């Protein structure tokens with residue numbers, strides 16, 4: 001891993017040819033020192049502000065990335081244009097009451113901070129994200145989804161291998177994931193795990209609306225990802241991991257006593273066709289906004 005700011009040679013959107021070559025062959029990039037400790041402190045402050053503003057009253061859902069039980073949950077379905085809070089299994093009882101302290105029970109916040117929150121908007125729409133998206137080949141990069149992902153000490157759940165294009169589909173596939181580590185991430189606290197080069201394979205499944213239901217549809221009869229050795233993306237805080245939309249990736253549970261928080265932004269190419277049956281919906285009054 002090297003510091004992007006110290007790369008030599010010709011650059012496209014801050015990426016030299018070595019980086020672009022690595023991106024094409026592996027389907028991911030690790031950019032250490034993408035954010036300063038000051039930027040991380042500001043982000044943490046913005047997260048604390050959101051959490052402190054959460055209205056516990058009336059809250060009635062839990063969210064687990066380990067299965068699709070959330071699919072029928074109206075709260076999740078309608079979160080594409082909102083800022084909503086999702087909790088670890090067991091953190092909310094049958095009556096919707098928190099069983100643990102709010103900050104310790106959160107699984108994630110999503111999915112429109114980049115459009116609804118001034119601080120998150122300014123952070124994610126900084127030139128360095130736009131330049132990166134253009135540099136990676138998107139003709140008209142457009143942020144569609146933002147998240148704060150908490151991987152709580154001891155209880156932070158596994159996220160199984162998946163392709164982001166299954167959830168944010170365009171024709172052709174264009175989604176790129178930006179994953180920024182707020183803490184040092186390693187095997188013990190649940191760093192990302194990816195299958196290098198497997199992004200050259202097909203999209204395996206799609207999570208989408210069918211009628212009024214959200215369903216996962218298999219697109220590829222082979223259920224395996226192929227014989228690829230997984231790589232653990234252990235990175236220091238401030239690192240940005242960039243993920244191709246077809247790259248299989250996930251993360252292990254957090255078995256440590258340390259937090260492993262991250263923020264993510266998913267960007268698609270507005271030049272590609274956004275699929276209207278994607279789970280993530282925007283009303284006409286709140287369309288996606290590109291970087292331009």
Ligand code: FE2
Pocket residue numbers: 162163164177249
């Ligand atoms: Fe993902």
